[in-house]
Amino acid sequence: MKLKILSKSIYIFLCSLMLYLCMSRSLAMPIQGDEAGTYLRHVTQGWNGYLNLSTANNHLLNTSLVWISTLFAPFSETAIRLPSLLISAWFFLWYIPKRFTPSSWILRLMFVSIAFIPYYFNEYLSMARGYGMASIFALCSLNELAAFQQAESRHIKLYLTSLFISLSCLSSLTIFPLFIVVNIGILNYLLNDSKWVFGWTDLKRWERVKIIYLIPMVFTLLISTYTFIRIKLSGVATIAGGSESFFGWLIEIPNGIITPLQGAMLGGDFPRLAPSPYLEHIISILILALISYQLVRFFKTSNRKNPWLFGFFLVLISITLIYFLSLIGSYPHGRAWIPYWLPLVYIALTPIFSLNQLAINSEQFAGLEKNLLAISIILSLITIASTLAQFETRFTYELRPFYYQYKSLMHHSRAGTIHCLAYKDINDEVLKFYFLNKEGPIKPLIQCPKGIDSPTGFMQFSHKNKEPFFKQ
Incomplete structure (x- = not known):
């Protein structure tokens, strides 16, 4: 009981701290480029913008929720x-x-302490992007699937599995392969259950209504397939090119094993402070080791009654499927892998979940609990120390210094100290976001005069004498 109270208290503290930091950043950080693009192109343009599926910024579920949340507070970052x-x-x-x-x-504490370690994943939880919610809903789907494996008679868990993976896919199309394999597994179960296929007349009325839960599967399949094709044809940045030859693809297989982990943590070439680079390598090795151990254990043991194994293999199959798609030049790149972060952590902990389940009724259970709690506390301390060491209200991956200048200029324009403003890149969405909100006397933007080449430079005209001056 004492161990439960201690682990629960640490869990609540860790999650509350991380969510508080996310909230602080979301309140203080200026709008980012992709957020502004989503809002201006897809939220404020009515049905034409919502149905514009040619850009990766239109994460449909995120777009819908942002439309609702900004009905009474337009152009509000919060x-x-x-x-x-x-x-x-x-x-x-x-x-x-x-x-x-x-x-x-x-085990809940162990899961979240690992999940929060990558600093960039935490930052995406505070942004109006679909990646964070896609990762959350994908994990919910795998969790409901494991719960269903433990109690097959409870069909509601099977439907929640389909519902959550549908929400995840609508949040980010990177999950589309996992959506396919999860629903194939669900349909396979239903087709093998003669009571559901051939005994329709024997079902009670309320049992028939449950089949309505499968509607999200069909709806999401149709819209996701169409959206996936549109995005692929548009050639947007989140779709990377495949190998030029089969031999080159074959050589890249080892790199393909690491790519999902690096992308999910946004490690690699992105600027980040210590200790993130070191923790990323350690966590990658730990996750790969646990996954490898589970695979070896699966093929060596005859006892395969593990409720987490089905989801374990579905995630691996979906990632393998994504890598095979690279043969035709269509697979995720960089942050598009973020939706797989929580599922990867979850399946990596499969052997620990199974070990804990087998030891519940044994004499060694108390000792195992103490060891797992000690590991979880150490991981929690590492997570907290690493996050606080790197934390700032700015978004370090997509930070552009002039985003803050734009926000400052907006306040000046409302105060009447700026008559008009010219900028080199007139199509910059962050600039448009702040100056389309016409609460000040700012006049329409004009193109910068020739001779000003700085991409971060802008021309201000004072409100009084209208004499131009350049400010970097």
Whole structure:
């Protein structure tokens, strides 16, 4: 009981701290380029913008929720980011404490302490992007699938599996391969259940209504397939090119094993402070080691009654499928892998979940719990120390210094100290975001005069004498 209270208290503290930091950043950080693009192109343009599926910025679920959250607070950074923050709070403060499988608070703590280690994943939880919520809903789907494996008679868990993976796919199309394999597994079960296929007349009325839960599967399949094709044809940045030859693709297989982990943590070539680079390598090795151990254990043991194994293989199959897609030049790049972060952590902990389940009724259980709690506390301390060492209200990956200059200029324009403003890149969406909000006397933007080449330079005209001066 003491171990449960201790692990639960640390869990609540860790999640509350991380969510507080996410909220602080979302309140203080200027709008980012992709956020502004989503809002201006897809939220404010009515149905034409919402149905514009030619850009990767239109994460359909995120776009829908942002439209709702900004109905009464247009052009508000906080309102735009509110859906991501609320879903993150719901997941860490309600879903995991109430529905996480296994039910051990120690294992819940271990999961979130690893999940929060990558600094960039935490930052995406505070942004109006679909990646964070896609990762959350994908994990929920795998968790419901594991719960269903433990109690097959409860079909509601099977439907929640389909519903959550549909929400994840609508949040980010990177999850599309996982959406396909998860629903193939669900359909395979239903087709093999003669009661559902051939015994329709024998079902009670309320049991027939349950089949409605499969509607998200069909709806998401249709819209995701169409969207996936549109994005691929548009050649956007989140779709990387495949290898030029089969031999080159074959050589890249080892790199293909590391790529999902690097992308999911946004490690590699992106600027980040210590200790992130070192922790990324350690966590990568740990996750790969646990996955390898589970594979070896699966093929060596005859006892395969593990409720997490099905989801374990579905994630691996979907990532393998994504890598095979690189043969035709269509697979994720960089941050597009973020939706797979929580599922990767979850399946990596499969052998630990299984070990804990087998030891519950044994004499060694108390000793195992103490060891797992000690490991979880160490991981939590590392997570907190690493996050606080790097934390700043600015978004370090996509930070552009002139985003802050834009926001400052907006306040000056409202105060009447700026008559008009010229900028080199007239199509910059962050600039448009701040100056389309016409609360000040700012006049229409004009093109910068010739001779000004700085991409971060802008021309201000004072409100009084209208004499131009250049400011970097």
